[in-house]
Amino acid sequence: MSIIEEARRGIITDEIKSISKLEKVSPEKVRKRIAEGKIMLLRNVKRPSKKLVPIGKGLTTKININIGTSSEVIDLDMELEKVKISNKWGDTLMDLSTGGDIDEIRRKIIDKSDLPVGTVPVYQAFIQSFKKKSGGAYFSEDELLSIVERQLKDGVAFMTIHAGLTRELAIRALKSDRVIPIVSRGGDMIAGWMIHNGKENPYRTNWKYLLELFKEYDATISLGDALRPGATADAHDEFQIGELIETARLVKDAINNGVQVMVEGPGHVPLNEVAWDVKLMKKLTGGVPYYVLxxxxxxxxxxxxxxxxxxxAAIASAAGADLLCYLTPAEHLSLPNAKQVEEGAIAYRIAAHAGDIVKLGKKVRKWDDEVSYYRGKLEWDKMIEKLIDPEQAYKVYTQFGEPNVKACTMCGGYCPMMWAMEQVKKIG
Amino acid sequence: MSIIEEARRGIITDEIKSISKLEKVSPEKVRKRIAEGKIMLLRNVKRPSKKLVPIGKGLTTKININIGTSSEVIDLDMELEKVKISNKWGDTLMDLSTGGDIDEIRRKIIDKSDLPVGTVPVYQAFIQSFKKKSGGAYFSEDELLSIVERQLKDGVAFMTIHAGLTRELAIRALKSDRVIPIVSRGGDMIAGWMIHNGKENPYRTNWKYLLELFKEYDATISLGDALRPGATADAHDEFQIGELIETARLVKDAINNGVQVMVEGPGHVPLNEVAWDVKLMKKLTGGVPYYVLxxxxxxxxxxxxxxxxxxxAAIASAAGADLLCYLTPAEHLSLPNAKQVEEGAIAYRIAAHAGDIVKLGKKVRKWDDEVSYYRGKLEWDKMIEKLIDPEQAYKVYTQFGEPNVKACTMCGGYCPMMWAMEQVKKIG
Structure with a gap:
């Protein structure tokens, strides 16, 4: 019985109790939202992740970290270093490896990860095909499905499945005047496969079988956005929205079948279109979790x-996005190194928290209030130890030497804040 | 005759023509908006800045960089290094020095700056007082005004004048249950002075004289936000808005007297309150430029x-803020070093551009469209040279060695984007 089915029977499981405690939402609300598909718990019956990661309505915004090799840069140690960083800063981890022994790398990453691990299975099918015959379309539907199953067996908790992309949408997008027709790697792979083989999307033709597979492992389908905008000029055109409509139909089918599902979104979007993008997705899909790049x-x-x-990401989170897929300083330029993975992760923790202050109010703002309280009292040690990254903060605090005044090196000896408070105390 | 008065007489000056060309707004629109106080040109008749910096309605968002010594860290070479960085990345520069020979440091900074330079004159009065008598309130109104005049003579183009702060508001704020009663340094100085001396704000009692001074130098009054929130919990309370109402009254008086004026705003504000903060300020003040921290x-x-x-900052810019005051990674912890000044400046160039895409549309998005065009074509050199920081971008692009494929190290040899385009070309 899948987690959705259990919830529908009204069972308050230990997992639901743990989610309730973690997120400070009543068990009954959690149960009801899981039953409706509005909250999901990323997991795989083969391998429960060490960290409990519930995602969705009324919960804190989570962040995803992408790692993985490329054909050019295959350095397992570096990738495992990134796993460590993800364990510290992240909520979910995706292995997007396309270089080296993909099965082996994935298994090692899953082994070292405390987080639920996701993948994009078409990558492996495409790479195998390229290695065999120098072209990306030489894999059968069965080969693709068996890769999905193998990855599920390894304990993958969620997979990007580009099932919203129809052959007709793909061809029209590739022939369109979009600045970047299909920026999604997996989207291009599925599109190229459909065109080369003259067939419909294998994820669509095998949708029922996919639902059975994911249900068996109680894993989550993350419906990919093959036609996401790769340039702000391409945002919210008929291709992006056309695919979203197809995706929304599949969402309802998955939920009805008791399979957890989320929807992937954005890419490049002008600031003023971010909030309503989230609202539109939630409306069309009935409010399942939104996973936004x-x-x-x-x-x-x-x-x-x-x-x-x-x-x-912060604006999306405030508007209701549930899982934020980070970018690193290497985006658009290179595979990230470990330090860049950390920089990206921290920026996204900040974005998620900024959104959560809006979404969840005082429950999460307590953290800020505490920091500001100590800040106002100039209690430096207590303030610094509560910051998002106390270790780095302390380094900056002492970068010109340990301050020898109660104030900071900004104002130095003359803290106007302390001084003004002294003045007002005198007048009682 | 001040720039506002010239504009009111209908004169299209060479300056107006230059602004028009720079910002692609018709000369007549620029003239009209200057006459109304909605566009200002930061300058000082004593010292025209090398860079033309018009700010306001319909123009690109500008960014301000704060530098300056503290009593603890006095390193003129480092500050002049920050000036160089500001010349590269910034639009306006504020010298907030409180340590060392303040006059001397200011003159050197102005000398090396290509940008209009701003100051907060009460700092100097406060520090002088502290040095003389270990207390911040031992300066006369005349001493404060003579500091303002001296700084104007040195060529300062704009000054933070905390004239919106009444004695009553200051006392109530200091006695309130705000998490941080008065976080503004200048605000605390003026508040403490008023309480200690039992007098009203010297900027208020000498307002008419200040207007004459600023008019003489055709410099700009930047009305300070002494009661800005220093914690998200304190945002948009009666103190912040009470001061804004006082400030808005002074704005109208300054404009009527032909003196350029802008209003300083925010600090700590939850994400969902940023956009309407800008709208409220614009409504109350009649639409003069908004300078937001x-x-x-x-x-x-x-x-x-x-x-x-x-x-x-990006949300504020999109909502209509005109000048963004940057923060560095050292904010709340230390005086920034030169590298941190650069990091802050770059983050704010990004924020300003994100806002401008919304505010000004295709006129500024042309830049993005060009980058995305080359990105889609995998023309790496052309793409990289048009990015916000080509030098750093190139370093990241080659961080694992010069890529020896047309694609990037992310996908390596298998560029799915190129491959899918090849497939669709085959079907014509």
Whole structure:
């Protein structure tokens, strides 16, 4: 019985109790929302993740970290270092490896990860095909499905399944005057496969079988956005929205079949279109969790796209996005190194918290109030130890030497804040 | 005759023509908006800045960079290094020095700056007082005004004048249950002075004289926000808005007297209150330029407050803020070093551009469209040279060695984007 089915029978499981405690939402609300598909718990019956990661309505915003090799840069140690960083900063982890022994790398990453691990199974099918015959379309539907199953067996908790992309939409997008027709890697792979083989999307033709597979492992389908905008100029055109409509139909089918599902969104979106993008998705899909890449609100920000996209991510979170897929400073330029993974993760923790202050109010703002309280009292040690990154904060605090005044090196000996308070105390 | 008065007489000056060309707004629109106080040109008749910096309605969002010594860290070379960085990345520069020979430092900074330079004159009065008598309130109104005049003579183009703060508001704020009663340094100085001396705000009692002074130099009054929120919990309370109402009254008086004026705003503000903060200010003041610090949308982000505040800054810019005052990674912890000044400046260039895409549309998005065009074509050199920071971008692009494929190290040899386009070309 899947988690959705259990919830529908009204059972308050231990998992639901744990979610309730973690997120400070009543068990009954959690149960009801799981039953409706509005809250999901990323997991795989083969391998419960060490960290409990519930995602969805009324819960804190979570962040996803992408790692993985490329054909050019295959360095397992570096990837495992990124896993460590993800364990510290992240909520979910995706292994997007396309270089080296993909099965082996995935298993090692899953082994070291405390977080639910996700993948994009078409990558493996495409790479295998390329290695065999120098072309990406030489894999059968059965081969693709068996890769999905193998990855589920390994304990993958969620997978990007580009089932919203129809052959007709793909061809029209590729022939369109979009600045970047299909920026999604998996989207291009499925599109190219359909065109080359003259067939419909294998995820669509095998949809019922996919539902059975995911139900068996109680894993989550993350419906991919093959036609997401890769340039702000392409945002919210007929292709992006056309695919979203197809995706929304599949969402309802998955939920009806007791399979957990979320929807992937954005990419490059101007700032003023971010909030209503979230509202539109929630309306069309009936409110299942939204998993948003960025959004990036400009196209020119590399190598600072972790900053440029944390702007969009914070707005998306405040508007109701549930899981934010981070970008690193290497986005658009290179595979990230471990330090860049950490920089991206921190920017997204900030974005998620900014959104949560709006979404969840005082329950999460307590943290800020505490920091500001100690800040106002100039209690530096207590203030610093409660910051998002106390270790780095302390380094900056002491960068010109340990301050020898109660104030900071900004105002030095003359803290006007302390002084003004002294003045007002005198007048009682 | 001040720039506002010239504009009111209908004169299209060479300056107006230059602004028109720079910002692609018709000369007549520029003239009309200057006459109404909706566009201003930061300058000082004693010292025209090398860079033309018009600010306001229909123009690109500008960014301000704060530098300056503290009593603890006095390193003129470092400050002049920050001036160089500001010349590269910034639009306006504020010298907030409180340590060392303040006059001397200011003159050197102005000498090396290509940008209009601003100051907060009460700092100097306060520090002088402290040095003389270990207390911040031992300066006369005349001493304060003579500091203002001296700084104007040195060529300062704009000054923070905390004239919106009444004695009554200051006392109530200091006695309130705000998490941080008065976080503004200048605000605390004026508040403490008023309480200690039992007098009204010297900027208020000498307002007419101040207008004459600023008119003489055709410099700009930046009305300070002494009661800005220093914690998200304090945002938009009666103190912040009470001061804004006082400030808005002074705005109208300044404009009527032909003196350029802008209004300073925010600090710590939750994400969902940023956009309407800008709308409220514009409504109350009749639409003069808004100069916004951050806003910071969380309190816990140090040492990454350049990121946390670029979120608020981008939203503010999109909503109509005209000049964004940057924060560095050292905010709340230390005086920034030169590298941190650069990191802050870049985050704010990103925020300003994100806002401008919304405010000004295709006129500024052309830049993004071009980058995305080359990105889609995988023309790496052309793409990289058009990014916000080509030098750093190139370093990241080659961080695992010069890529030896047309694609990037992310996908390596298998570029799905190129491959899918090849497939669709085959079917014509």
């Amino acid at each position: 960025g959004p990036l609100v400009i196209d020119v920000g590399a190598p600072y796209d972790h900053i440029a996209s944390s702007i969009g | 951050g806003p910071l949308v969380i309190d816990v982000g140090a040492p990454y407050d350049h990121i946390a505040s670029s979120i608020g």
